[in-house]
Amino acid sequence: xxxxxxxxxxxxxxxxxxxxxxxxxxxxxxxxxxxxxxxxxxxxxxxxxxxxxxxxxxxxxxxxxxxxxxxxxxxxxxxxxxxxxxxxxxxxxxxxxxxxxxxxxxxxxxxxxxxxxxxxxxxxxxxxxxxxxxxxxxxxxxxxxxxxxxxxxxxxxxxxxxxxxxxxxxxxxxxxxxxxxxxxxxxxxxxxxxxxxxxxxxxxxxxxxxxxxxxxxxxxxxxxxxxxxxxxxxxxxxxxxxxxxxxxxxxxxxxxxxxxxxxxxxxxxxxxxxxxxxxxxxxxxxxxxxxxxxxxxxxxxxxxxxxxxxxxxxxxxxxxxxxxxxxxxxxxxxxxxxxxxxxxxxxxxxxxxxxxxxxxxxx
Numbered sequence: 001x002x003x004x005x006x007x008x009x010x011x012x013x014x015x016x017x018x019x020x021x022x023x024x025x026x027x028x029x030x031x032x033x034x035x036x037x038x039x040x041x042x043x044x045x046x047x048x049x050x051x052x053x054x055x056x057x058x059x060x061x062x063x064x065x066x067x068x069x070x071x072x073x074x075x076x077x078x079x080x081x082x083x084x085x086x087x088x089x090x091x092x093x094x095x096x097x098x099x100x101x102x103x104x105x106x107x108x109x110x111x112x113x114x115x116x117x118x119x120x121x122x123x124x125x126x127x128x129x130x131x132x133x134x135x136x137x138x139x140x141x142x143x144x145x146x147x148x149x150x151x152x153x154x155x156x157x158x159x160x161x162x163x164x165x166x167x168x169x170x171x172x173x174x175x176x177x178x179x180x181x182x183x184x185x186x187x188x189x190x191x192x193x194x195x196x197x198x199x200x201x202x203x204x205x206x207x208x209x210x211x212x213x214x215x216x217x218x219x220x221x222x223x224x225x226x227x228x229x230x231x232x233x234x235x236x237x238x239x240x241x242x243x244x245x246x247x248x249x250x251x252x253x254x255x256x257x258x259x260x261x262x263x264x265x266x267x268x269x270x271x272x273x274x275x276x277x278x279x280x281x282x283x284x285x286x287x288x289x290x291x292x293x294x295x296x297x298x299x300x301x302x303x304x305x306x307x308x309x310x311x312x313x314x315x316x317x318x319x320x321x322x323x324x325x326x327x328x329x330x331x332x333x334x335x336x337x338x339x340x341x342x343x344x345x346x347x348x349x350x351x352x353x354x355x356x357x358x359x360x361x362x363x
Contacts, residue, residue: 004362005352006040009105014097014343015153015278015318016058019353020105023066023078027360034089037062037082039355044087052353053084057271060084061098067111072131073124075106081249090249092172092242093198094127096281100161100343103134104143108347114138128171130197135162145346152319153278158344165339168197168285172250176333178240182295186232186239192296193240196289196336198282199251201236204297205268212257212266216275216317219268226273229253233272252280254287258301263313263320265291265302279316285339288312288323293333309340 009020019040027033038044041060042051053060064078077099081090103121106112112121119138124131137144137159147159169176173195183190189207194200205212208225219225233253237245245251249272257266269276269283276283291298291312292305305312309326324340 002357003354004357004360005354006036008350008353009108009347010052010349011101011105012154012346012348013063013099013101014151014281014345016061016095016097017054017348018059018061018063018098019052020063020065020101022109022111023064023076025363026064027363030091032360034080036355036360037080037089038087039359040353041082043082044085046085048084053082055084057081057084057274058097058277061095063098063102063105065102065106065109065111068124070124072122074112074122075102076124076126077102078126088247091127092248092250094125094130094282096163096165096197096285096341097343099123099125099132099134099281100163101345103136103161104145104345104347107136107138107143108350114141114143128168128197130168130171131166133164137161143347147344149342149344151342151344152316152321154344158346160342161345163281163341163343165197165285165341166337168339169336170195171197172199173240173242179236182293182333183297184236184239186235187228189232190297191232191236192290192293192298193236193251194286194290194293194296195240197285197339198280199237199240199242200254200283200286201233201251202254202256202287202290202297203232204301205255205257205266208255210255212255212268213260214268216277219275229270230272252283254283256287256290256298256301259313259315261315261320263315264305265298265312266315268317275317278318279314279321281341281343284314284321284323284341287314288325288339289327289334289336292325292327294329
């Protein structure tokens, strides 16, 4: 045979999309795995014309699932960010939007059984060690995709998938504040370097002469801003202890500004070499934590919530996202117990995805 067939589900998870695979159907070593995913997505071409990617960083993501050997978890979720054009794979980060589809996919794959009208799925995010409980709608013992939950960035409505994130602090760097400081001064810009669900470098939009309300396209067209941001991101990432920052999507970058549409704060999130069209679920948790932390770059941008838990509404480039944060203030910032969000997911296709046998001949 000239091609290798790999079973897959093709799903939208939150505002991202990609193949969901059984880890047992893939090569174990990461170099071979990366080559398989590059071929599968079609990385190396701006349209991913020879693969199933969509020519955007939110459509070149891959979820790999397996039954967990962890006493708490039902399913292990291993994430890969495949680049659009560079034929590279980053296994460092995780993705909360793609995670929205992990519970449904695990049931569809037969990794766990449906349990009543709503099935709780305990998920271990392998990349970061985070624990997530997903509540999946399963009336009549099957995953339901139709419903009335709407999220900005996705047309229409679908069945809700409730997510509760735990153990998200320091997953990549080992610390809530990886540099040991609330504020770092880098290239004339104040930033807060924070690791909650996703390591991030966070700044105020006006530090770059921006309003914070620019569209994703306006930001993408601002090459001078991206050059300045990337230089700061690399220096900040190295200070956070992250290796090979220039070739990694971590840390991500975020900008904050005062809210203007009734939310808590306006936010823009970068992937990092392109503006996210909406908001990453992991990034939303980190940005919400920054808003709640006294002395961060978010100080003064919003009235700090005094309720427990607190709902932080981030105004992003396509609407808003709510993060329900259960936390306590400490001497060094906040102690995050959990963060809750509601997303949706939908199965788009299933079958076999083909890759050249010259890339990998199968198990």
